[in-house]
Amino acid sequence: MSVTVLVEAAQLLTLADGPKDSPRAGPAQRELGLRRGHSVILRDDRVAWVGPERERPATPGAAEIDCRGRVVMPALIDSHTHLVWAGDRKDELELRLAGADYEQIFATGGGILASVRQTRATDDDTLLAESRARLERMRRSGTTSFEIKSGYGLDLATELRQLRVARRLAEETGARVRTTCLAAHALPAELREHADGRAEFIRRICSEILPSVAAAGLADACDVFCDRGAFSIDEAREVCLAARALGMQLRLHANEFGHTGGARLAAELRARSADHLLHLDDTEREALRAAGVVATLLPGTSLVLGKPYADGRALVRAGVPIAVATDCNPGSCALESLAMVLALACYGCKLSPAEALCAVTHNAACSLDLNHEVGRIEPGMSADLLVLATPDYRDLVYHAGSPLISQVFQRGHCIWAV
Ligand SMILES: [Zn+2]
Structure with missing residues (x-):
């Protein structure tokens, strides 16, 4: 002992x-x-x-x-990361700093799809080693519990590989890891030219990817990038209902680029968490509060993309519980230090230091069902x-x-x- x-x-x-x-x-x-x-x-x-x-x-x-x-x-508890990926997008960083817009880069096959190409082409050992190096830097920065999403596969084999790597990171390091299947992250390149490519991809997610992931016990939750240029409300609802029927919790990327209905959908489905929320009105905040959805703010992404910050004060006034996470990913925010992002939640989202501290500990734990552990x-x-x-x-x-x-x-x- x-x-x-x-x-x-x-x-x-x-x-x-x-x-x-x-x-x-x-x-x-x-x-x-x-x-x-x-x-x-x-x-x-x-x-x-x-x-x-x-x-x-x-x-x-x-x-x-x-x-x-x-x-x-x-x-610290990082309740929103995409930390299993291969390669990097430092070239895009320079393009964006020179004035290119994230949504434009995404629309022309860069962005998420660039990381999908690199992740699919990388063997398991390399994917594990690159991801583990990030996780170790994050642990040294004070984070010992993580949510990790897939979403750089967009096909069954690679989504499974990403989730297996996330589980191995937990086994090898002792860190607590909750995994989330984010197959609905972007429409894969091979389906973009087909007239019914979108419908086909949603069908694959609901009838092939999610059931296989669930059967292998590889995901605790399901997430959808529900926003302009990604997936519609109806598409997101279909994926979420399929995931729920398989026993997965729900999380949603919502209202990052506009009032796209994602926050309302998160409330309707009583998702554990609605994330980003840069654009949110009073009725959307009230819907989140009434449904008990945690608002997960990702101010590092606002900093890196030069976007507005989510309004933390309005969420506090509305009585919506707030978590804060890094969104650590290869494109829109590769920040690894949740302590640094906690400070950004104060300077950008106007949380008080105490509110931000609760957001990266107890509230983040609640959104991951870890609140009786950490x-x-x-x-x-x-x-x-x-x-x-x-x-x-x-x-x-x-x-x-x-x-x-x-x-x-x-x-x-x-x-x-x-
Ligand atoms: Zn994200």
Whole structure:
């Protein structure tokens, strides 16, 4: 048995005071359960005890880590990534910086389709190695739980390969991984010339790809890129209903490029999460709130693409629970540090540091059904947590990008320390 004590943190963010079975919205999203001068005992892979240092029970032989002058908080949970892909699109980055538009690049066969060509042509070992390098950088940046989407295959064999790689990343690193089948990411090149190519692709997803993925137990959820230039509301609904019939949770890329109806569809289908949401009106926010959908904001993508930021304040006022994620992908945002994106959620989406912190811990966990494992520091929870080299968590925003994360614990093991 291994026992570690984190001694007398200047700030311990437990997230333990609000609702635990559901994501937090409105004023509750600012409730961090902040304790001063508290210690945490980790036993094997679990949090065993939390309380004031003076009340700490004796733990002979335990490793002690002095956390005076430091923050202890839950490890980060990245609830929207596409991190299994091959190759890169750095040429597109330069085109966009020179003025080209993401939707134009996509329409002319670049964008997602460029990553599909590269991913299909790459063998499993290389795909695993490239993806693992990204995952390791993300773990060193404080993230120990991940949602990973497929969507760079767009055919049965490659979608299965991507999802298998995502599962292997979990087995090899011990990171928690929830997988999502995003076969409905783009219409594949080989079907673009056919008159009924769109209908044929939707048929393949519903009757071949999703059933095979479900039979292999490779996806926890299904997602659709439901937006202008991608898939329509009717197409997205058909895919989602097929996925639901197979027992998958639903997540949706929605309202990134306009009021395309994706957010309303997410509410109608009671999806776990509606993601992006750059364009959202009061009735759409109310629909999300009433349906209990988590609004997942991806401000890194707004930064990289030069798009507007989602209005976080309006979502807080409307009582919609908010998660924040990287959207780590080869084109529109390859940022890997969720801590950096947390700061962007403050500067761009106007969340307060406390709201953004809940968005990358408890609320993200809820959207992935991981909220009884990670996202809070309480006895019985998995010992996934961070030690920050500062006494004030707001420095994650104030000094965004600085190397403040001094230790990363995953399942009770220190996997990174500086
Ligand atoms: Zn995405």
